[in-house]
Amino acid sequence: MKPKVKAVLLIINAMLLTLGLPLLACGAEGPGVDTGDTAFVIICSALVMLMTPGLALFYGGMVRRKNVLSIIMQSFTAMVLVSVQWVLIGYSLGFGADFNHLVGGLQYLGLNGVGGEPSLAYAPTIPHQVFVLFQMMFAIITVALISGAFAERMRYSIFVVFVLLWTTLVYDPLAHWVWGVDGWLRNLGALDFAGGTVVHISSGISGLIACLLLGPRKTDGAEPMVPHNLPMTMLGAALLWFGWFGFNAGSALGASGLAAHAFLVTNTSAAAGAIGWAAAEWLRQGKPTALGAASGVVAGLVAITPAAGFVTASSAIVMGLLAGPLCYFAVSSLKIRFNYDDSLDAFGIHGVGGIFGALATGVFATTAVNSAGVNGLLMGNPHLLWVQLLAVLATAGFASIMTVGILKMLTLVAPLRVSDEDEDIGLDLTQHGEDAYNYGEVSPA
Amino acid sequence: MKPKVKAVLLIINAMLLTLGLPLLACGAEGPGVDTGDTAFVIICSALVMLMTPGLALFYGGMVRRKNVLSIIMQSFTAMVLVSVQWVLIGYSLGFGADFNHLVGGLQYLGLNGVGGEPSLAYAPTIPHQVFVLFQMMFAIITVALISGAFAERMRYSIFVVFVLLWTTLVYDPLAHWVWGVDGWLRNLGALDFAGGTVVHISSGISGLIACLLLGPRKTDGAEPMVPHNLPMTMLGAALLWFGWFGFNAGSALGASGLAAHAFLVTNTSAAAGAIGWAAAEWLRQGKPTALGAASGVVAGLVAITPAAGFVTASSAIVMGLLAGPLCYFAVSSLKIRFNYDDSLDAFGIHGVGGIFGALATGVFATTAVNSAGVNGLLMGNPHLLWVQLLAVLATAGFASIMTVGILKMLTLVAPLRVSDEDEDIGLDLTQHGEDAYNYGEVSPA
Amino acid sequence: MKPKVKAVLLIINAMLLTLGLPLLACGAEGPGVDTGDTAFVIICSALVMLMTPGLALFYGGMVRRKNVLSIIMQSFTAMVLVSVQWVLIGYSLGFGADFNHLVGGLQYLGLNGVGGEPSLAYAPTIPHQVFVLFQMMFAIITVALISGAFAERMRYSIFVVFVLLWTTLVYDPLAHWVWGVDGWLRNLGALDFAGGTVVHISSGISGLIACLLLGPRKTDGAEPMVPHNLPMTMLGAALLWFGWFGFNAGSALGASGLAAHAFLVTNTSAAAGAIGWAAAEWLRQGKPTALGAASGVVAGLVAITPAAGFVTASSAIVMGLLAGPLCYFAVSSLKIRFNYDDSLDAFGIHGVGGIFGALATGVFATTAVNSAGVNGLLMGNPHLLWVQLLAVLATAGFASIMTVGILKMLTLVAPLRVSDEDEDIGLDLTQHGEDAYNYGEVSPA
């Protein structure tokens, strides 16, 4: 071997060691692994992964054409960065051995010791790696969701740093609070089947904070801010709906009756959410819109997320029917009233719908559905509702403070927004040097 | 608790009870549940769910740009309404205890008694809820398919009512006839592996009836009726093909060799259908089209649907090769000849392809593939073909009569079509108050 | 029965027999079938199937609008033709009993003898047909990949024949070499977990050869060659990423820890590939592009494909981080330097990324991940790297020679390219008689 080559190899080898990734036997299955459960959760992970591109289209169709690549790119960036961050440190912070009920320890750094053996604490019938994968997809979409709040104005380089800081400092600890063994919200008895607080409230609230800090999009002299491609948004909503089955049913962590139940109530609430939103539009505007139906689907999905393993199908209908109009009200009245520019309603749908869902879980939960759950208000246990409220407040409070901190810190380094002129020209050209569409013959040269 | 709050809770509680949804333990698995089969059918349900958005794009690309949201919205509406209807009453009408061989009883109203225990009669190795989910997705797509026949002219409010009536009065009983224990067509020995009669013939024939009753689209002064976005249609066809694996292979209700076989012949027939259609075009027009290939895929998929568990791969090739040109003939000659405006060929492909498939099942079925099946004509049993013919006629007759009844009744209430002026402006704007695309800088304000 | 009908039936029957497809019992499961593994590999097959439409969009967005249907149609054509070819002969050539270590025998012609019993040699826990399906999807996408190299200029009829010849004469033997029992590269100990050589090197190299033989696209007077619809490309990349989980994890042929490991490293390398590519762009151009991120994802996926079951997650990060910039260099500098018109960089990404991945497998492989694997250079075994190099050279050599042969032969029959005038007008209109988009009111009449 040439010395130069040898040197390169040594460096690479050193990188590997620094990354701390052990060379352990992943192929070997531990006892207790069930192939059906494993197949199910692996495929569910793929489904959840598809939600982020779905979100990219859902959001992408709603922005003006000059910003469509920038918003899609933000979702891709979340996928790309969090995928690596999760392997290196994120999983460990979320699910490593508990530290003060607040965050996971560093034992799983670089997925050290995570292999084919099930994690008995988290998912005893599937390889530990499958649990890691499944959770990774949740971390990805959460930070991608936030991008809807400050769409069409944030500098791409700021976004890159924001993603890394937010997922590490906000998402990972929150995941530990709610799902980690000995996390304080979990210990308290807060119910969050598939991530209502961790995913939706945290991203929705952070989005609200971020759009307040960045300020509204320039409106004078701007073309009207209407969605540039609604069929794209509809496709995105459909992919979100599809992937959400993986999100909620997969959270049963096995191919069980509970998974089927979660799937059923998820679908039911999505449908009821669309009915509720479209009905509200029909009453108020005289016409139900396609964007409204799609938004209602998402509202229904958000609302049922914490509840999917704990409530009945009829409760899911009620929750969806309430969540739709509630979010419609948030995006059409609340936003105008308080005059913040949550461009694509990350707060209006994920924040509001998530808070509603967390509280509704406290109302509708019943152990008849899931003996591992807790009864809610309607079953005569008002206590759960208070616990849920506490979880909501803790999540919202933590997410707000941290997001303010992160963004204020970033402001010291560089402006968060693109210049007015760049905003005018559009982020696709100015941040990425690309034009999304070149249909016509009079195309660039 | 405040009395007002208490009242609201009481009302909600009452709603739940009225809905009749029991609070039973869904998480508990019965004996005999196989996690592999369960994983398989749950994921297949998700795949089938994705077919309806796939259809929305398939259809959406073919309409004029001013109607694209309206047709997508019709598919979403089917998803949304049938999802709730199925939980409340649809499943029970289809699969409840037999009533006179014609319809299911009301015992499963609100999914009462449907939980994690398998339904021994329908799917003994998966939780009952999984069977409910899987069948729900079939009910959804069936009514969505019809929308292709009267695209670009039906009032949205009429469509909403039509969906609810048609799925309840036509689909649910038909599902019982063919698949329900003691349903009369099932008792007769009619073979329909994955829904050729129930899904495709019923929707195709109903579409034909509906487009005859509504009358053709306005053509004078109209822009030429060419597809506005064929790549969208190609994507839709791909999603249909993908989801159809869930549709046909999932109908084995387990991760079995039969499922694999159904998957294989499904794919084979889809491919052969495209070859057949494109070859017919090449011969007659001199050029094979992309839309033709996509349409041929769908024709092949429709044709193999009733046969997927009963015929060999070579029969699938033959069936696809025949189905493609047959449907091509139906949409290009028959339609012109009889001068009905089946806008997107719901009848031409699903009706004609479905009837062909049902009969071809009577020809090609062999117990060598599936011992639970019956031999067909080629195996020396002409009887099956007669049974299949009877099933076709019964389905077509029932669907026609009911669709006429439903639409005639609706005519009494309100006009089925939008006004000529609204048709001119387009359904997106007039029915939904939205514009699908706002690409240009000269966009609305 | 009428004599005419009888004659038709006889002919069809004869066709069936000629096709040689046996009428065997597919529903019957053999012993050793695991429903979890079966569910997993069936669904993975569906995921891999979706990659080809994903590729169609990925490629479709990059061509000029006048050629978008033509490139999508090429992917569909690959799906359609190879689906039938595989059933009739392809599978047998790839996986039939070894003949001289070079190609499979004809015993599985028409899938003769392939049923519900597992193939002990290839996949002992799933029905044989599932293995057939899974492998079929690989054959389909491989030939579709090539189309990117000669996009926007090949005659459609030539493409049809090329697909049939190439898949039969190049892909099927190659699959046997690498994966077939007793194939010579497999015997040699070359590692190719999910198809780096068979799929990516073979298609990339063949693409290079083909674009050299066809010559570059006309550039004088042509509109600038910029992607016509980048959101379409991003969606395509997302579907590729999603489907690739089936491709790589499914290659474990069971729902095992190895599958989970392959999924994990696949995702990691995809993410690292995007980071690497975008970082290279950022350094060199000052801006990272969305197309660059998507291309980097694909580069990372290509690179990890042969290695997915053999390397650690940290190696996957390193491989991705190297593959991204390497492919970026290939498409932006190498291509300019050597002045070949690989329109959509089939060689630049699949060829270059595939060769890199195969060699990197020789460097990073470790039996700690998979005891059925071999240690690579970094674990002190330089031998594997030589074997991998040999596999690369053999694959590249064979693919080049055969592709030259096939295309030279075709040149004798007809010109490979469309006329200059047709190239100018676009392939959609001239080859397929269709216009992809008719958005405007000033549409064709």
Place this chain on the structure above:
Amino acid sequence: MQKIEAIIRPSKLEDLKAALENIQIRGMTASEVKGRGLQNNQKQYYRGREVSVDLNPKIKVEIVCHDESVENIISTIINSCRTGKHGDGKIFVYPLERVIRISTREEGAAAL
């Protein structure tokens, strides 16, 4: 020679083409434009926000013709594109200095 420029409703283009062929006029150039004037705004809704669209889609048809055909073409346009409601559009007539056909280099009347 003169250029007649008609701004019409998109749904009238097919009728207009047919009517012009009846009077032996085939050559024309059409393009998509948006117009405002006395026609009512459209209402659109996006997440509860009402957007009033004051630029309506129109088609601009340009026909260059001999002076003596102008009157005939104008009345043909009016007859085929008129609904009597606001938004039917306008006809503008412009003077033209020269007309040349690229393929043959012919000028003037011969170029049409």
Place this chain on the structure above:
Amino acid sequence: MQKIEAIIRPSKLEDLKAALENIQIRGMTASEVKGRGLQNNQKQYYRGREVSVDLNPKIKVEIVCHDESVENIISTIINSCRTGKHGDGKIFVYPLERVIRISTREEGAAAL
């Protein structure tokens, strides 16, 4: 009567519409065009290939008006569309022979 044709930046259209309404001018026809001139090219990147785009998106606004309004409209356009940098666009004024409203067959001043 004359036709004023303004080639402006896309981002100025809304401002221009508002400014024109202030001087009671509502009728106009707008369309998308691409222009080149002294304004700098844009740089785009596709797989490492730098593409220099020399046609910038612009909007063409056409306003037909009475001779006496021309001056007022021109200064309104300048005031609302001017940034002072290259690329602000041009105003062209053309003579017009006739104006007809299709819906009423009115000609001349009455047609506007």
Place this chain on the structure above:
Amino acid sequence: MQKIEAIIRPSKLEDLKAALENIQIRGMTASEVKGRGLQNNQKQYYRGREVSVDLNPKIKVEIVCHDESVENIISTIINSCRTGKHGDGKIFVYPLERVIRISTREEGAAAL
């Protein structure tokens, strides 16, 4: 000053831009139009239905220039856009009353 308006084949735009730069003409405005005339219709097929497309895609290029440049520009257009077949397009020349540059308020020759 005059306005030269050329309707050309889309595939000739790049050639035309290059040819015009050779004679120091850079300013222009281009847009997409559809035209009919003597050029043959295209045939398209949708589910077996043959659709004859009589509006062919064209590009309209508008160049405002000094009277003395007109001749030179016209021959440049013809030279770079001519294939000799029907469908090459037309050149129309219009009189112009005024030209103003928005960014500087300059008028006339200075505005180009």
